[in-house]
Amino acid sequence: MELERTEQSLLEHLPAKNVAAVSMCNIHKSFGKNHALRGVDLNVMPGTIHALLGENGAGKSTLMNILCGFYHQDIGFISINGKQVNITNPKMAIDYGIGMVHQHFMLVQTFTVAQNIMLGSELTKGIGVIDFKRANREITELSNEYRLTVNTKKKVLDMSVGMQQRVEILKVLYRGAEILILDEPTAVLTSQEANDLMQIMRNLASNNKTIVVITHKINEIKRVCDFCTIIRRGENVLTVHVDDYNEQQLGAMMVEREIVSVPRLKTTKSKKTILEIKDLVVKDDRGVKKINGVSLEVKAGEILGVAGVDENGQQELVEAITCLRKVESGTIKIHGKEIQNTTTKNVICSGISAIPEDRHRSGLVMKFSVAENMILKRYKEKPFSRCGRMNKILIKQFADDLIEKFDIRPPNCAEIPIKKLSGGNQQKVIIAREVSNNPDLLVAMQPTRGLDIGAIEYVHQKLWEQKKKEKAILLISLELNEIMEMSDRIAVIYNGEIIAVVEADATSEEEMGALMVGGGKK
Amino acid sequence: MNKFNLKKKLVPFFFALLGGFFVGGLCLICCGYDPINSYLAMLEGIFAKPKYMVQVIVKSAPLILTGLSVALAFKSGLFNIGAEGQYMVGLLVAALMGIKLSLPPVIHFLALFIAAVIAAGVWGAVAGFLKAKFGINEVVISIMLNWIAFYLHKYIFAQPWLLVRNLDASLPIRETARISIFQKFKETAQWKGMIAKNPLFSDIFKTDLNIGIFVALLAVILIHYFLNKTTRGFEFKTMGINHETASFVGMNVKRNTVLSMFIAGAISGAAGAIQITGVSPYRMTNLAGFEGYGNEGIYIALVANCSPIGCLFSGLFFSAIKCGSSLMQIKVGTPREIIKIITGVIIFFIAVPFLHKLILNYLQKKKENKLENTK
Structure with missing residues (x-):
């Protein structure tokens, strides 16, 4: 019932004459038995900032990887600017003007900004001589146009994370992207850098670039995005105009329950x-x-x-x-x-127990099973080990117990390598370990x-x-x-x-x- | 699930094996040798006589041990390139004690074995200690320690009280320290007659059959148990994969680094000790270069994927192709150096873990295409 209302309100907001910059229709994708996407629709209007909201593992990234040509959908079709296309590889996606800024940057640390941006599409004069002057000029112009203020001659390793991200944005713009996909862009940024990024996103949108943001930070969606598509377990719940909902409502739609603070x-x-x-x-x-x-x-x-x-x-x-x-x-x-x-x-x-900042680096042993990770602090205690000999049965019981108590999913995961669990569940394992010894x-x-x-x-x-x-x-x-x-x-x-x-x-x-x-x- | 895992681990190994012999065969063809006959001769050299098989087992013992030594260090995140030097220190200590000490049988061997193991362990622990204390890379230290061990060997070997003139070899170690099986029996008249009657026995008795393989087996079982069942083994594995997490949860990474290198050194030292006490001529010889047992341990551990049980089989395998290559050279005239090429290619294929997947996928696709075409 509510859904109908929102669809309608969405239509009211849309200028009727516009054709969607990206339109993905009834996208299905499965990996083996895992049905990652089950009929997802996405319509992104040109010149807007469109958020893709969903929990970890909801299928946001899979959807965007399909758009960028890293995967191919099982069913469904994609159209760019109203023309149906079949994107089979990343190169094609670039040709259609789609560019993605990944969460983990792909920059050569010892190269300058200009070198990084040119990488793969070098400007040459004569036979194989790189035209640095022209490249620098072009990139600086581009940077100024969108007020990115990037110094093209600086080396990437001397730059802050926020600036490196701008280089990544510049890179996709340089390749002629009209549709930018940002994957969790603020995850690595300080709050000041995040603010700057949002300003940049606004600038880009006002220059008629289309932006899709993958995120689960609702306050940022409220601040910069025009539309928001909510994906839950591979199905899209609905697309809404961001202004019509408050943060609690968006959050509730994402997790299918009321967030009560x-x-x-x-x-x-x-x-x-x-x-x-x-x-x-x-x-x-x-x-x-x-x-x-x-x-x-x-x-x-x-x-x-x-x-x-x-x-x-x-x-x-x-x-x-x-x-x-x-x-x-x-x-x-x-x-x-x-x-x-x-x-x-x-x-x-x-x-004293501690939850470390970086769970992969100092909290967990990714190759170990869940049970082994849970026992990491107590493996020397009786009865888990006696005279230096570990009791695997008791350790598994202990782990099973914590898995149930802390609602770690999937259930019965004691012997699965922890790297197969989602980020949230990995964190639950750490908390279970750190809290269980009181x-x-x-x-x-x-x-x-x-x-x-x-x-x-x-x-x-x-x-x-x-x-x-x-x-x-x-x-x-x-x-x-x-x-x-x-x-x-x-x-x-x-x-x-x-x-x-x-x-x-x-x-x-x-x-x-x-x-x-x-x-x-x- | 377990079976499935085992299969998953063995498939790349067999691919590497095939690849190794295939590329080796190509090289043989290029050089004008007959690969099929060469390989057949090699197989013959491994399986044709019980003597050969015993020889393979005898020669595998030090390889299994040095492989185990490298594997254990790898499991705890350390690269024990120093197995060669530790092997040499073990051999040196065992030789000196075997020549100089005079003790009853069994006890003599046990005494020199323990001394050799501890000395080599300390040799290894030096690298571990410098790494733990000052953060110096254990690889660099181990390589330097290898050379120190090498020249130490040369120096002691050159001592006049040790050297036999005109032989360029040291005095042999006393018989009480030797670990060859049936050594005494061979010489009694009663057995001599029996051996002469039974060709199988005489064949086996010609080899250096010794208890080294049992030492290696025991070490494999102990290390397997240690890594999988004990708390210390758990600590080793944790720091091997992620030493930051290990220190975060309160494990003493520094102490474990020293300990791991000590145990690794001790195992290599055991290899040296059984080599000098088990294989004739029971003497130290003037070395022109490294004997290579320690360095071979590195690829044995690599091929075994650092599993102790795997080291047993990979040690046997490399010992087999080594032994088999002798007959190949004698019989067909193929130079035995070809096994170095084969070994190299096998390691290459194992180091490229996704290669077999590519090949499998390719074959799968071809099959599918064929099916479609027939339709």
Whole structure:
């Protein structure tokens, strides 16, 4: 019923004379037994920014890979600007003016911007002599036209992630793309870079480029997108005009349930300090002071949020607490016992668990099974091992138990390699492991990075459960919303110093934003 | 599921094998030799007589052990290119103790075996320690240690109290330290008669049959158990795949690095010890270059995909083509160096893991096309 209404409202918004820039009709695609797409329709109007919203594994990327010629659909047809086409390889997609900016950049680090952009379509004069002058000029012109402000002579390795992304955008524009597909473009960006990117997207759209954004960040969709197509388990639910819905409604449509933001649990006025950091100084690998005199306290039953822009010492702070990095001076105490510069093993035994920032790099062993990953911290405990001999049966039972308790999918996955699980479920495995040994302090670094909204909600609930159990939680996140929503108190880290600690109820996003860039510092 | 996995692992191996012998055959044709006869002679050299088969097994023992040594280090994320040097240190210590010590049988061997294993283990652990402490790449250190071991061997070999004049070899190790089976029996008159009557026995007794293969088997079983069942083995595998996760969950990566290199060195040292005590002439010889057992361990481990059980079979395989190539050279005149080409191609095919998939897909498509055409 609601669906009809939206379809109608969508039609009202569309200028009748326009032909869709991209029209994908009844697309089916299966990989073996897995039916990834089951009749998806997508119509993108020229000059608009169109979001493709869906949970991890909903089929967004598959759909776009079909459009770009990486896969071929089983059933269905595609038309570009009203003309039916059959895209069989990526080269053809480029010829039709379709360009994709991947989540992971494909740039040669030691090449300059111009060299990277020319790669594969080099301008030559004479026989095989590259015409750098002309290329530089053309690329600079292009960059200025869309206000990308990229210096074409700079090497990619000297550029920030945000600038590298612009190079990628420039690359597809240089190849004459009229339809740009951006895959999770803000996932790797800082909030400032994300803002700039959204401005660029607007510029491009006003220059009559068509943009399709794959994302699961609803607030960004609200800010820049015109239309939004929601895909759920390989079927498209509906296409809506973004202005007609609020964030909660979009989120609910994506996950098929209402997102209820649980009201923050009031802190019980606990006096018991779990973690106490005093005058901490930590250097990074190059010997630069990354933490410079930080003092913090986390009490039982409290979530302390650490807000800040990336690269301000968050990483080093967590590494110091978990004894993965040497502390130059200062103390870290848990229950009044000093733990700095001991071993990670000792930290774990003292009751500290941690959710790492990068689950692939330091949280999981991707080739191991789910059960092996779950036992990683407790394999030496009885009864999982006796006299150095591991008991596989008990370990599997333990894993099965956690899989059920933490709702990890697919069920009975204890012996499957963890790399076959989705990102959200991998994160659940980490949380299950880190929470199941009942730690007094949980250090969570970016616990929801790269997760879809359903999984984010799940992680937040687990953090709240810890809080309810009177445990202390140190939450470090680059997402200000997350910090604001979850924390009782917020510490702002800037340049390796805590420049303010505020009550979450008594602050605003604006104030936090100013503090995070050092605005509050006297 | 298990069966399926095994098949999946073996298919690329057999493809590599086929590829190796195919390319080897092409080379033979180019050089004007008959590949089919050569390969048949090689097979004959492996299976024709019980003597040959025993020889294959005897020669496989040190190869299995050095392969195992490299495989274990690989499993824990380290590249033990130093197996050669560790082998040499094991051999050296075993030889010295075998020549100089005077102990009752069995005990003599056990004493020198343990000493050789520990010495070679320490030799390996040096690389592990420098890596753990200062982050120096273990490959560089191991290569340097190989040369140190090599010249140490030369230096000790040149000592006058060890050398037999006019022979260019050291004194033989005492008989109490030897591990050849039936050695004593061969010399008693009663057995001599029996051997003469029974050609099968006499054949086998001509070889250097020794207990080395049982040492290798035991090592394979122990390492297999260690990697799959023990907590320490679990730590090794974890740090082998992802050492950041290993340190994040509180494993002592540095200590394990040293330990892993120690065990790897010890296994290589065992190979050296059984070689000098098990194979005649039971003497150290003047080396012109590396003997190559350690370096062969690298590709044995590679072909075995670093599985201990796999090392057993890949060690046997390479020992077999080595032994078979002797008869090939004698009988057909094909130079035995061809096995180096075959080995190289096999390693190449194994190092390109998707190659067999490409070939399989191609064959599949061809089949489908044929089916369509017949329709």
